[in-house]
Amino acid sequence: MLRRASGLALRRSVTALGRRALAPTSRSLVSTAAKDLEAMDAYSRTVVGVVQDIGDAVVAINVKGAGGPGTGDSAGSGVILSPDGYVLTNAHVVGDAASVNLALTDGRSVRAAVCGRDVDTDLALLHADQGGLPFASLGDSDNVQVGQLVVAIGNPLPAKNGKMMEGFIQTDVALNPGNSGGPLVDSSARVVGINTAIIQGAQNLSFSVPASTANWVVAEIMEYGRVRRSYLGFNASERRVSRAMQREVGFQKNTAVQTVEVQRDSPAMRAGIEAGDLVLEVDGKSVGSIHELQRALPRPGLTVALRLLRPGAGGAGGRTFTVSLTGEERPSGLSLTR
Numbered sequence: 001m002l003r004r005a006s007g008l009a010l011r012r013s014v015t016a017l018g019r020r021a022l023a024p025t026s027r028s029l030v031s032t033a034a035k036d037l038e039a040m041d042a043y044s045r046t047v048v049g050v051v052q053d054i055g056d057a058v059v060a061i062n063v064k065g066a067g068g069p070g071t072g073d074s075a076g077s078g079v080i081l082s083p084d085g086y087v088l089t090n091a092h093v094v095g096d097a098a099s100v101n102l103a104l105t106d107g108r109s110v111r112a113a114v115c116g117r118d119v120d121t122d123l124a125l126l127h128a129d130q131g132g133l134p135f136a137s138l139g140d141s142d143n144v145q146v147g148q149l150v151v152a153i154g155n156p157l158p159a160k161n162g163k164m165m166e167g168f169i170q171t172d173v174a175l176n177p178g179n180s181g182g183p184l185v186d187s188s189a190r191v192v193g194i195n196t197a198i199i200q201g202a203q204n205l206s207f208s209v210p211a212s213t214a215n216w217v218v219a220e221i222m223e224y225g226r227v228r229r230s231y232l233g234f235n236a237s238e239r240r241v242s243r244a245m246q247r248e249v250g251f252q253k254n255t256a257v258q259t260v261e262v263q264r265d266s267p268a269m270r271a272g273i274e275a276g277d278l279v280l281e282v283d284g285k286s287v288g289s290i291h292e293l294q295r296a297l298p299r300p301g302l303t304v305a306l307r308l309l310r311p312g313a314g315g316a317g318g319r320t321f322t323v324s325l326t327g328e329e330r331p332s333g334l335s336l337t338r
Contacts, residue, residue, distance in 0.1 A: 043149070046149065046187045047151055049187075049189070050151045050185050050186075050187060050189050051151070051153065053189035054079075054136045054153065054183065054185055054189045054191075055105060055153065056104070056105045056106070056134040057079055057080045057133075057134045057135050057136040057183075058077060058078070058079055058080075058105070058136075058153045058154065058182055058183060059077065059078045059079070059080060059087060059102045059103060059104055059105075060075065060076075060077060060102070060103040061075060061076045061077060061078050061089055061093055061094070061100050061101070061102060061103075061112075061126075061181060062074075062075050062100065062101045062103065063075070063076075063093065063094055063095060063097045063100045063101075064097075064101075074093060074095065075093075075178055076089060076090060076093030076094075076154075076178060076179075076180040076181040076182075077089065077093075077153075077154035077178065077179055077180060077181040077182030077195070078093075078102070078126065078181045078182065079136050079181075079182060079183040079191055079194070080128075080133050080134060080135040080136065081135055081136065081137075081138065081218065082135050083131060083132060083133055083134075083135050084131045084133075085110075085112070085127055085128030085129070085130060085131055085133055086115075086125060086126070086127055086128075086218070086222075087102065087112055087125070087126040087127070087128060088123065088124075088125060088126075088181075088194055088214055088218060089123075089124050089126060089180075089181030089194070090122050090123065090124060090180045090181040090194065090195075090196050091117040091118060091119050091121075091122045091123055091124045092122055092180065092196075093124070093180050093181045094114050094117060094124045094126070097114060098113065098114055099111055099112060099113050099114060100112050100114065100126065102126075102128055104133070108130075110128045110129055110130045111128070111129045112126040112127060112128040112129065113126065113127050113129070114126055115127050115221055115222070115225070116220075116221035116225050116226055116227070117221075118217050118220075118221070118226070118227040120227070120229075121209055121213055121214075121217050121227070122196050122209060123194060123209055123213070123214060123217045123218075125217070125218055125221040125222065136183060136185075136189070136190075136191050137190060137191065138190070138191050138211045138214055138215050138218075139186060139188070139190030139191055139192045139211050140190075140192075140211065140212070141169065141192045141193060141210035141211040141212045141213075142210075142212055144169065144186070144192050144210075148186065148187075149186070149187050150171055150173065150184050150185060150186055150187075150192060150193075151173070151184070151185045151186075151187075152171070152173040152174075152175055152179060152182060152183075152184050152185075152195050152206065152208075153179075153182050153183055153185060154175070154178060154179030154180070154181065154182025154183075154195055169184065169192070169193045169207065169208045169209075169210055171184065171205075171206055171207075171208065173195075173206050174206070175195055175206040179195050180195055180196060181194060181195065181196075182194070182195045183195070184208040190211075191211055191214075192208075192210070192211050193208030193209055193210055193211055193214075194208055194209045194211075194214055195207075195208050196208055196209050228299065228300050228329045228330075229297070229300075229329065229330045230267075230297040230298055230299060230300050230302075230327030230328060230329065230330060231266075231267070231297075231328065231329075231330035231331070232266070232267055232268045232273075232293075232297070232325070233262065233263040233266020233267050233268040233269060234259045234260070234261060234262045234263060234266065234268045234273060234275075235259070235260045235261045236257050236258060236259050236260055236279075236290055236293070237257075237258055237260055237290075238255045238256070238257060238258070238288075238289055238290060239255060239256055239257075239258045239278070240254060240255050241253070241254065241255065241256050241278075245309075249280065249309055249320050251280050251286065251309075252286060253286055253287070253288025253289075254288065255288045255289060256278045256279065256280060256287075256288060256309070257278065257279045257287060257288070257289065257290055257292075257293050258276065258277070258278050258279075259273060259274070259275050259276060259277045259278075259279070260275060261275055262274060262275055267325055267326060267327065267328050268325070270325075271306065271323045271324065271325040271326075272323050273306070273308065273323065273325075274310065276310070276311060277308045277309065277310050278308060278309040278310075278311070279293060279306060279307075279308060280307045280308060280309055280320065281305075281306070281307035282296035282297075282304055282305075282306055282307075283296070283304045283305055284305070284307075297327060298325075298326075298327035299327055300327045300328055300329040301326070301327060302326070302327050303324055303325065303326045303327070304324070304325055304327070305322050305323070305324055305325075306322065306323050306324075306325050307320060307321075307322050308320065308321055308322070308323065
């Protein structure tokens, strides 16, 4: 409304005044309108360019129901990661299917086998039965900034059974359920996330699995056929820490993870961790919550250094020390909080 009114007023002034110089206010309005149009044009060119660069690497996924066509069918999207046909999508899109149908933008329909799925991150890796396909590259989601332009691409058909998880990218991109499994792309046509969920009635917020998580999941499935996760072997809670303790041990977080119970014959017990110890750092990186500790866990077989604080009698004082802990694969059925 404001830009249209300004432009109309300007045209009338030029008609009435002929060659007279524009007033300072009019020049200011012209400059603002021109900058707005320039910004919108740049935005449009960026979005169009991204779609042109990566659009052919996005596939529509159709999963037939176990009882035949029309019985529990689902649909979603995916992104091709390599020319030999590896495709990344959501685990909830493929469900328990062993294979799915892929529809390419050039009209081809190809079959893809499900290589593996990871329900915790809602990611699944597929392999198409054809090669020579257009593909996209996974970018660095760790460098994504708040307010950065991203573009969500995906199949407009409806999908079902969305789920939520921790550690996602939240955007205001307008998604519908059929976009699940499609890529979230930055202005350089790099995949920074995999679209996974929307919340009905939540001001159009949508969520995507970060590319850094996707890289890890893809590597695990390709090498092991599943995603292996380490565990420490203790129950823990989050405890607020005092300013005095922060200064004394050089800890910047407001809360710390404190062990409550250490399991027998666990990595934690073998490393010398005891109930009541506070975990301050993992390989030099401070952790202040159970979620941060989980994200810092090493892959099975890798060793990390844990800096701990063991409180003194009555919870006062104490000493800090470092232990080495070798990651072991989490036993089946064990909670993620351990």
